[in-house]
Amino acid sequence: MPTSSECIFCKIVAGDIPCQKVYEDEHVIAFHDLYPVAPSHVLVIPKKHVSTLMDFSEEDTEQMGRILQGALQVAKKLGLDEDGFRVVNNMGEYGGQTVYHVHFHVLGGRHLTWPPG
Numbered sequence: 217m218p219t220s221s222e223c224i225f226c227k228i229v230a231g232d233i234p235c236q237k238v239y240e241d242e243h244v245i246a247f248h249d250l251y252p253v254a255p256s257h258v259l260v261i262p263k264k265h266v267s268t269l270m271d272f273s274e275e276d277t278e279q280m281g282r283i284l285q286g287a288l289q290v291a292k293k294l295g296l297d298e299d300g301f302r303v304v305n306n307m308g309e310y311g312g313q314t315v316y317h318v319h320f321h322v323l324g325g326r327h328l329t330w331p332p333g
């Protein structure tokens with residue numbers, strides 16, 4: 217697992233790697249996924265490095281809520297709330313996580329299938 221100094225999402229937060237920003241506040245930043253799998257595909261991340269969902273402790277409850285609120289702001293901003301959208305976190309190997317800086321995918325703009333593969 218990369219440390220925060222090697223983490224690509226920390227580099228995005230620092231402005232060292234460019235991104236197409238959709239939303240930002242004191243705690244979170246949201247930007248378009250580089251390889252979108254839906255017409256709208258945005259990643260919402262905490263500015264503070266946290267590797268996976270499982271690394272959140274009881275004390276991080278407010279921080280977790282802020283990330284989800286960020287996802288709602290993204291949905292509103294992109295107009296996904298009318299037709300519906302999906303918020304997904306991939307955790308660990310079986311969950312399909314590839315970047316170990318916790319993030320929620322906001323997916324919309326088409327009918328999404330269920331269950332996922």
Ligand code: 5GP
Pocket residue numbers: 224233235236247248249250251252259305306312313314315316
């Ligand atoms: P995961 O597979 O960990 O749930 O999601 C990681 C996501 O990050 C993938 O959907 C991938 O396309 C996206 N991604 C990887 N590197 C970059 C990058 O440098 N910039 C952006 N905007 N997205 C990235």
Ligand code: ZN
Pocket residue numbers: 219220223224225226227264265266316317
């Ligand atoms: Zn990071």
